[in-house]
Every structure is written in C-alpha cells, then in structure tokens.
Amino acid sequence: MFSGSSLRRRPVSPIQFLALLQLKQGPKYGYEMLKEMRKEFEGLWNIETGTFYPALKSLEKRGFIDSETKDNTVYYNITERGNYMFKSFGEHLTDQYEISERFFDTTLNWLPKSFIEIMFNLFSKKIIKRQGMFHKLPIFLQHLPREKQVVFLEELLQQMNNGLVFIEKYYEEVKNAE
16 A cells, blocks of 8 residues: 655655644645644745645645535545654654754754853743643543553653752752852
C-alpha cells in the first residue's frame, strides 16, 4: 500500500500538517482553513495565500487530500493516504521535537555570556507561556484511556514536585548568597 519510509523522506511542511489536521475534522474550503490558522497564530506567523494554496495543491498532488467543487467553492477532504501519513509522521514529529529540545539545551550550554540576557528573556517567556498549557491538558488527554491519563498525571505531578524542590533550594542559595 503506502511505504512509511517514503512518507518520512518527504514529510509535509508545517502549513500542510496544520491543513491536514483541520481536514481530519471534516471537509473545509481553503480560505476557511487559512483564516483559522491566521487566528491561531495571531500575527506571529502571517501565512500568505501565495504560500497556503500551493501547499494545498502539493498535498493534493501527493494524494493526501482531494478536492470537490460545490457552489463555486473548492472543498478539500483528507484521503486514506492522508490519514495514513499521520501514523508515519508521528515518528518524524518525535524526532524533530527531540532535536529542537537538544538544540535549545546545547545553545544554552555554549552561549557566550553576552547573550545570556537574551536567552534569559526567551526562557522566561517560554516558562510563562507553558503555564497556560496546563489548562489544555483535558483536551490533550481526553481521548486516552483513563488508566493512561492517571499514570501521565501522576508522573507529571512527581516531575513538577521535584522541579519545585530544586527551585526552592536554588532560590534559597541565591537569596542567601553574599
């Protein structure tokens, strides 16, 4: 049928992946998807029509989506091949996440002192922004079996408690340093 390795060799772009995610919810027309992406990124990433529509055409050419015109509007649907792509893309996404995390850690380790304040500001924003992620946990976990949810939440609580203990000790060291 479809070769997973051939899909990993030519992964989809971030724009294409976001389009496919929207189409997993059901058929949509292009401008509807584009507006939703722009809304989600709130001007941080301004996706242009000249980038978005060629991305859709590429997905269609590769067989991940197909299109149907209704009332002079082109609606896109995810295909069986597009659904299959999600299975193989998961491995690629995991690899990319691990590379990004390692890149960030390595950057912190090798950074010249002159850039420490820049990284401090970035790190502070990342921590503050990630706090909002906790409110999204129910959405993230809702499709998992209850047992997996419980195990995940227990591990998360343990990691957070360990992190708080470390932060409290370090805080006391910094505060009491002379």
